[in-house]
Each structure stands twice: as C-alpha cells, then as structure tokens.
Amino acid sequence: MLEIIRSIPPGSVLTYGQVAALADTPRAARQVGRILYFYGESVPWQRVINHYGGLSTYKVGSGERQRVLLEEEGLSFRADGTIDLKRYQWRPSLKIIKKLGLPEEIAFQINLKLT
DNA sequence: ATCTTGACTTGCC
C-alpha cells in the first residue's frame, strides 16, 4: 500500500478508491485516508484525492497546503476547486505494475476509465 | 464486546 502511494509520480494523482483497489483491498478507501494521516510527511499524501477530483483534506485542515503542493507540481485547479482527473490521474506503466505486483485487471480498468 | 466515527464510494434518483 505504501509502496503504491510512494510510486505515484509528481504531477499525477490517484483517488482513495484506486489506491485501495491497487493494493488489492477494494473497499478500504477510508483506511487509505487514515494511513496517509498517520504517515504524514513520509509519503506524498498530496497526490491522493477523492473520486470527484476534489480535495478531502479540508476536513482535517490541510486543504490549502495540499492545493499549494499540487500546484507546485504543475497541476491546475478548476474554479470549483477540483482538478481534471482525465488529465492528471496516474496511469501505472507496465513496468511499475510488474515491479509492484499490482493486479493487472485493476490497473487496466484505471487506464480505461479516462474515457 | 458494542457503538461511534470518519483524508471514502457507489447506486439511485
């Protein structure tokens, strides 16, 4: 799980649900959030957002911080405070998939979802 | 052991 999060390249993002799915625990989206909260700065937590492309961190006070960090990585926010998932969502390369042993079925779906 | 809480999602209007 942590491996996956740490593998998200700068400038890209994943949703909580996707991280959970890639970790082979499809219904653990909420737990992903707790883990990020727990590990804090030791992981690129700013690259994990909700499935609307919006930030879920305003609930714990880190909203502004996250937004700034992402903007520094080159992402741009829409007027409503969300980002374009179709454009910034990470598509794991085959190499990474192999390397981390990600479930290919899920990885494939993620790539396909950007229709 | 039971109940509540959430950095969440999905399904159904």
Added chain:
DNA sequence: CGGCAAGCCAAGA
C-alpha cells in the same frame, strides 16, 4: 455531477 442512503472497515472510547 447535485443530493442522499447505504456500504465499508479499522481505530478509539
């Protein structure tokens, strides 16, 4: 994607 109910599951009380 707006609103809302229902799932989900680990942690804390």
